[in-house]
Amino acid sequence: MAIREILEFPDPRLRTQARAVEEFDGQLANLVEDLFETMYQEQGIGLAATQVNEHVRVLVMDTSDERNRPMAFVNPEIIERDGTQVYEEGCLSVPGIYAKVERAEQVRVRARHPDGTAFETELDGLSAVCLQHEMDHLAGKLFVDYLSPLKRQMVRKRLEKARRQDNRVPSAT
Ligand code: QAP
Ligand code: CO
Numbered sequence: 664m665a666i667r668e669i670l671e672f673p674d675p676r677l678r679t680q681a682r683a684v685e686e687f688d689g690q691l692a693n694l695v696e697d698l699f700e701t702m703y704q705e706q707g708i709g710l711a712a713t714q715v716n717e718h719v720r721v722l723v724m725d726t727s728d729e730r731n732r733p734m735a736f737v738n739p740e741i742i743e744r745d746g747t748q749v750y751e752e753g754c755l756s757v758p759g760i761y762a763k764v765e766r767a768e769q770v771r772v773r774a775r776h777p778d779g780t781a782f783e784t785e786l787d788g789l790s791a792v793c794l795q796h797e798m799d800h801l802a803g804k805l806f807v808d809y810l811s812p813l814k815r816q817m818v819r820k821r822l823e824k825a826r827r828q829d830n831r832v833p834s835a836t
Contacts, residue, residue: 672756
């Protein structure tokens with residue numbers, strides 16, 4: 664069990680296409696544990712393996728208020744989408760930035776549990792947004808890609824500035 668470091672925009676490694684999981688072994692179980700641990704530690708509702716520099720098709724989410732409904736998806740595929748919704752999204756890889764994104768209102772997902780057993784489930788509302796956002800990460804896509812190039816440039820500048828301020832030496836007052 665370990666908290667993993669999260670890659671931040673515009674790190675080019677966030678653009679990597681994840682490959683399908685073929686071995687449902689202890690290494691996969693470890694990765695899933697680390698993703699949950701890192702997501703809960705950072706107060707996230709979803710985290711994709713891509714964000715911790717592991718380029719395999721694995722994501723975790725917990726959109727419950729009590730933070731007691733962990734869900735893991737290995738090799739997820741959306742097999743049906745219905746309707747549209749707009750939600751103000753954020754991302755642990757784009758800290759402090761939020762923007763509205765339009766996505767499907769309801770999705771039917773086929774995936775595997777970390778032990779390799781297949782399942783299907785239907786998600787709607789916030790859970791559907793989160794699943795689509797995390798699946799984008801596995802394809803190397805970020806929610807800021809839905810913004811205009813100008814807005815994306817502004818996001819990049821704001822993050823650079825925030826990092827400069829975080830890294831500066833404390834003043835002697
Ligand atoms: C994706 O995002 C998501 O900027 C998961 O300072 C977001 O967990 C799906 C977070 C919204 C659906 C709706 C972001 C935490 C967490 C930040 C997250 C931050 C601290 C984002
Ligand atoms: Co994200």
